[in-house]
Amino acid sequence: MAANGAKSNTMPHVNRINRRALLRYAFAAATTASAWPLYARSQPAMMRAWEMGDATAAAQTGYSIRLVQRPVPEPGPGQVLMKVHATGLNARDLSLMSGVRIYGSQDIPTRIPLDDNAGQVVAVGPDVGRVKLGDQVVCTHFPLWVEGDWDDATMSIMDFGVNTDGFLAEYAVVPAQGLVRIPDSISSIDAATFPNAGLTAWHAVVVDGEVQAGETVLTLGSGGVSVFGMQWAKMRGARVIITSSSDDKLARLRELGADDTINYRTHPDWHEKVLEKTAGRGVDAVLNTVGIGEMERCLKSCASNGRVMLIGANPVARGAAADSESKPVGMQDFPRDMIMKGLTIKGVIVGSRCMLQDLVQAAADHDIRPVIDRVYPFEQALDAVRYMASGQKIGKVAIEVSG
C-alpha cells in the first residue's frame, strides 16, 4: 500500500518537502520585520485564556487548568492573529491536563492547551499571502507539515498545546502556512473538530487506508476519531462495523450510519463477532483507535490483505476487562495472520495541511457534519473537560470561545 505514492525519505527525519517548509518558517520567523502587522480593526490589548497549570499539582488534584488574563499576542512574519471562535477536546488533552507530559516535553504552567480550532483572521503579519483579513480559517494540527511525507522533526518545533500555545484562548498567533479557509456552509464549531480527530480519521481512511466502495471497515469505540472514521468510510461507499462499550451508544451509532455494531464489553472477544458479521471473511481495514492492547483482535478481524491503521497509543485495552486497565496487554500469540493473510499495520499521525484542505472540501461537497455531543461555553471549559473524562459522550466535545 503506497502512502500517498510519495517517495520515502533518503535523509533521516527531514524530507525534502518539509525541509523547505521548515526553512521557510525559520527564515520568516528570524528575519526582523520592518513592516507592522496589518489589523482588521483595533483588537483589545488583553484576552482571556486558560492555562495548563502545574503538572505536579494536576497529577495530585485532577484537571488544574486556570482562567487568566494575558496580553493579546502579535503576529510576526509569516503569522496571523486568529480570533478563536471555537476549539474542542481530544483524548490527549485530558492526559496533558492531568499532568502527563508527552515526548518528554517542557512543563510550562502558562501553556495554553488544545489544538482543535477555528476562527477568523483579524491581523496578518508581514510576508503573509495565503490568507487575508476576515477569512474564516482552521489551522492544521502540525502547521509546519504542509504536504508530502510526515517528518517527526516538525512535531518538536510546533505542536499546539504542547510546545506552542494552543486555542483555549480568545486569540492565537498561528503560522499562515498551516491555515485552510472554511466555506460559509461549515460553522466554526463544526470546523473546530477537524484538525485533530477529523484529520486523523481522514488520513487513516482516505489517504493511508485507501478505503474503496464495497469494502468493509471496522472502527473501535464511539470516540472522536472512530466516529469520524465511520463518516469518512461511509462517504467512500464502504460498509462500517463499529464497537462500543454501551448499547445506547451503539443504537445512536446505527442512527448515524453504522451498518453493524458490536458491544466490546459484553463481547470481550469481539473479533469473533466481526467474523460472524462478515460470514467468516473479515474486514478490509481497521481503525485501531485503542492501541497495542487491541492489536491482536484487530489482526484476527481482518480479511486477506487487510490493513490495520494504528492510531491509539494506549498500552492497555481500555475498558475491555476490569483487570486489563492497569497492566499492559500486548500480543499473546505469534501474529501468524500477519503472514498467512498478508496483513499490513500502518501507524497514522494526524495529517498534513493538504489533507486538511481535502477533508474540508469533502465535508462541504458531501454535506458531512461532525458528530458533536455537547458544546460548552468558554467559561465552562473545565466542565467540558470533566464531561469528556466521564466517558459519556459520542464523537466530539466542543467549546465555543466567541460568537
Ligand SMILES: NC(=O)c1ccc[n+]([C@@H]2O[C@H](COP(=O)([O-])OP(=O)(O)OC[C@H]3O[C@@H](n4cnc5c(N)ncnc54)[C@H](OP(=O)(O)O)[C@@H]3O)[C@@H](O)[C@H]2O)c1
Ligand atoms: N495517532 C494520532 O495522530 C492520533 C490522533 C488523535 C487521537 N489519537 C489517539 O486515538 C485514541 C482515540 O482518540 P479520540 O480523540 O477518538 O478519543 P475519545 O474521543 O476520548 O474516545 C475514546 C473512546 O475509545 C473507546 N474505547 C476505549 N476502550 C476501548 C476498547 N477496548 N475497545 C474499543 N473502544 C474503546 C471508548 O468508546 P465507548 O465509550 O464507545 O466504549 C471511548 O469513548 C486516543 O488514544 C488518542 O490519543 C491518536
